[in-house]
Amino acid sequence: MPPRTGVTRDRVVEAAVRVADASGAGALTMRALAEALGVAPMSLYHHVPNKEAILDAAVDAVFAEVDLPVVGAPWRAELRRRAASVRAALVRHPWALALMESRRNPGPATLAHHDAVLGTFRAGGFSLAATAHAYALLDAFVYGFALQEATLAFRDSAGGPGPSGAEGRPDVAAAADGLAEVLGGGAYPHLVEFVGQHALQPGYSFAASFEVGLDLVLDGLERLRARGAG
Amino acid sequence: MPPRTGVTRDRVVEAAVRVADASGAGALTMRALAEALGVAPMSLYHHVPNKEAILDAAVDAVFAEVDLPVVGAPWRAELRRRAASVRAALVRHPWALALMESRRNPGPATLAHHDAVLGTFRAGGFSLAATAHAYALLDAFVYGFALQEATLAFRDSAGGPGPSGAEGRPDVAAAADGLAEVLGGGAYPHLVEFVGQHALQPGYSFAASFEVGLDLVLDGLERLRARGAG
DNA sequence: CCATGTTACCTTACTAAGTAAGCCGTACTT
DNA sequence: AAGTACGGCTTACTTAGTAAGGTAACATGG
Structure with a gap:
């Protein structure tokens, strides 16, 4: 067809x-x-040549979707934008993160990506050592956050018109029920408090923590940069 | 046998x-x-019942190895220790991170773990909202860092008296050679600078960025806590 | 204009992995 | 002593990656 x-x-x-x-x-x-x-x-x-190559290329395709930082422009704004863009790409393609971990061969988009980020740090006044620490911290946050989002996500079915067997079930409810059994016993009191009083409250959104965390990380990078320069 | x-x-x-x-x-x-x-x-x-259950249990077994924070003790020291312990566990069991992402059923050790961390935040003076952001940031960093280490997969030291089998192969050299081909062309100048002038230099260790990043994150959490309390 | 090669696709079949179904001996219960 | 449940075994089905080799259509050079 x-x-x-x-x-x-x-x-x-x-x-x-x-x-x-x-x-x-x-x-x-x-x-x-x-x-x-x-x-x-x-x-x-x-x-x-084989499936591996397809996976390598698919991961690179995801990197190609990321909004690159402009080397030389104010680093904080550029890297903030790129961090949000990476996260957005990983939300669009939730499978990519798991693959990245096992890929050994970066593609051209991946390399260009790393190059742009490194260049932005350097042009922003980060020493090589500071750049190493800063990049590690920033990407740990971005990937780690995406990892948590992927773990929390129950989206196992995605609404495609696939001919595959019906899969839509109240997974969320099921998971919540499953937990409820265990949590009832009084063990895990802080978990119960947190879930009951906060996470299951109407306005709660895990995603909201991204902005908060990102700003704290960027603050940290600024101090790292200042420290290195001083 | x-x-x-x-x-x-x-x-x-x-x-x-x-x-x-x-x-x-x-x-x-x-x-x-x-x-x-x-x-x-x-x-x-x-x-x-099936392989899934084995994987669930294996992941929980890894969580069981983590040194839990003591609820009520000074939060920063406790969470610092726990973060290092999580990373150490993920270095000992590099396969665990990939699994965690796909597990849907947390085991008892996992639940106890979350409970202890949440309790430590709460006892340390974090509001529920601040706890949510703080936990998200802290674990994003820890898991993200571990993810990068797994991706780099060189495990440069750790220094423990591990009885694990010998693993030293010229993997680094191979990867470097592979890159060298591509990098030669003059594209990726910042990547070339970084790798040549820093990452391949004798004393370099990716793992060293863990401590640096962790302290910056903890600084951020302290400010988050103060902000929320003020 | 045909033989030859090349390209892009197909058929078959092998191997590895998860697991459904059902058989059998041992040991403990009654 | 007989029954029964448990724990292990054998067989075989399904899905996945992919090796080997076949074929039709088009290009090219003699």
Whole structure:
């Protein structure tokens, strides 16, 4: 059914991102990918050496979506924007984070990304040593936050019109119930307080902590920079 | 050759951790696990419903290794110790982080862990809202840092008297060579500067950034706490 | 204009992994 | 002593990655 307009490496990667977005990383099989392209499974191997290469390229495609900081512009604003952009990309493509961890071969977009960030730090007055610490801290925060969001996320079904078996269930409720059993006993009092009095309250949003944390991190970087320069 | 002393659920989990530690998450198959226990693959299913449950339990086992903060003791020192302990556990069990992301059922050790951290924040004077932001930031940093370490996967020291098997291979050199090809062209100048002038320099250690980042984060938490209280 | 090669795709089949189904011996209960 | 439940075994089905090799359409050079 799909285009059939001839498969290319780029089309394979594009389809891989689409399939993973729609149905999760688990659904990203060579067969599913082939079907999405209207082609037999083994045909993919004429454009890509193996699945690993597809995953490498898919991760790089996600990096390519990130809004790069402008080297030389005020570092704090640039890196703030880029941090939000990275997080947004990882929210759009929740499967990417898990893959990044296992990828060993950075693609061109990934390298360009690192280069821009490093350049922004350096142009902003960070020493090499300070840049190392700063980059480690900033990305630890961004990736770690995204990791937590991914862990909290119950989105296992994504509303694609897939022909796969029905999967939509009250997962949230189920999880909450599951916890309720355990929590009832009086163990974990602080957890109960936190969940009951805060996390399950109407206005609560985990995502709101991103801005707060990011600003604290950027404050820390500024002090690190000042310290290094002094 | 293994014990053969009768399989139990705990033995299965213990063996799962051992296998994953020794050969990575990819090597953790039901068949490999069965062999490690001197048993046929299907025998495992008499003690565990499925592989998912084993992974859930393995993750919980890692949490069980973490040095919990003492609720009521000075929060900064307690949470500093706990952060280092979490990182150490994730370095000992590099496969755990990837699993955590996909686990949906926290075990008792995991719940106790969260409870202790939340309690430490609360007893330290953090409001519920501040606790939410603080916990998100702190764990984003810890997990994100561990994620980066896993990605870099060089584990540069840690210095403990670990009896773990020898692992030294020219992985670093290989990766560096791979990059060198690409970097040669003059693209990525900041990356070249950083790697050449800093990261590949003798004394460099990525792990050293953990302490620096952690202290900056804790400083931030202190300001968050003061702000919330004022 | 045909033989030859190249490209892009296909069919078959092998291997590894998770696990459903059901058999069997041992040991403890009654 | 007989029954029964437990713990382990064997078999076999399903899904996934991919090795091996086949084929049709088009390009090219003699």
